[in-house]
Amino acid sequence: MQGAGSKIIAGVLIMASMSLVACAPPVALPAPPTAVPSAAAVEAAGEVITLPAPRLQSDVSLEEALLRRRSVRTYSDQPLTLAEIGQLLWAAQGITDERGLRTAPSAGALYPLELYVATDDGLYHYRPQGHQAEVRRVEGWREALCPAALSQGAVCQAPAVFVVTAVYARTAAKYGERAERYVRLEAGHAAQNLLLQAVALDLGAVPIGAFYDDQVQAALGLPADHQPLYLIPVGRPAR
Numbered sequence: 001m002q003g004a005g006s007k008i009i010a011g012v013l014i015m016a017s018m019s020l021v022a023c024a025p026p027v028a029l030p031a032p033p034t035a036v037p038s039a040a041a042v043e044a045a046g047e048v049i050t051l052p053a054p055r056l057q058s059d060v061s062l063e064e065a066l067l068r069r070r071s072v073r074t075y076s077d078q079p080l081t082l083a084e085i086g087q088l089l090w091a092a093q094g095i096t097d098e099r100g101l102r103t104a105p106s107a108g109a110l111y112p113l114e115l116y117v118a119t120d121d122g123l124y125h126y127r128p129q130g131h132q133a134e135v136r137r138v139e140g141w142r143e144a145l146c147p148a149a150l151s152q153g154a155v156c157q158a159p160a161v162f163v164v165t166a167v168y169a170r171t172a173a174k175y176g177e178r179a180e181r182y183v184r185l186e187a188g189h190a191a192q193n194l195l196l197q198a199v200a201l202d203l204g205a206v207p208i209g210a211f212y213d214d215q216v217q218a219a220l221g222l223p224a225d226h227q228p229l230y231l232i233p234v235g236r237p238a239r
């Protein structure tokens with residue numbers, strides 16, 4: 001039986017070979033982890049802020065965003081604004097309908113995804129209802145998240161790292177074993193929305209799948225049932 005570590009390494013090897021074809025920078029092979037870093041210090045209850053209202057118009061057409069989307073892995077030091085963070089969260093999981101339906105489709109409208117974004121100001125946990133975020137201070141998240149993602153430069157350097165997590169039980173309650181497939185498909189929908197929104201905001205982003213799940217959870221102090229599926233570093237592209 002294949003262990004989690006060897007699955008990740010196999011995944012990195014596949015992605016590294018795909019990278020050669022796509023001329024993306026190679027992803028270095030990780031040394032096997034010796035220990036999961038200790039859980040980050042997280043304030044128990046964070047401040048809840050209402051994010052700036054998302055803009056609903058853009059000078060960038062959907063077609064242009066599709067055309068221009070490329071994985072961007074190097075960024076300037078400039079932080080994202082709160083409006084940009086809110087816009088990206090809204091693109092991924094914002095509520096767009098009085099019934100509570102969202103920007104991304106969801107099997108049975110059960111919405112298993114939980115979004116976070118880690119910045120130097122703290123860890124934001126998105127609350128689609130009211131377009132709000134709970135902000136928690138997490139000590140040393142970057143030092144722990146960077147090795148958790150095999151020290152990939154984008155994760156180590158980006159001013160903001162979005163994290164798509166999922167509570168599988170929400171979907172499994174209705175769909176049983178099929179939930180595993182549905183939840184991962186949904187993470188892809190949400191991630192693509194975020195990536196296209198980043199283009200429309202003149203930001204650069206890359207979806208990252210190569211990481212150690214338990215270490216990402218520990219680095220950010222995520223609840224045990226919020227399973228990380230994607231890391232998406234975002235920043236202003238380095239010129």
Ligand SMILES: Cc1cc2nc3c(=O)[nH]c(=O)nc-3n(C[C@H](O)[C@H](O)[C@H](O)COP(=O)(O)O)c2cc1C
Nearest residue numbers: 015018019022024027069070071206207208209210
């Ligand atoms: C499921 C998935 C996992 C990925 N994981 C990584 C990753 O760990 N590191 C990375 O640098 N890029 C990762 N990528 C980005 C791909 O390398 C990238 O999409 C590919 O090279 C094509 O380039 P483009 O996105 O610019 O079109 C991932 C993409 C997908 C869809």
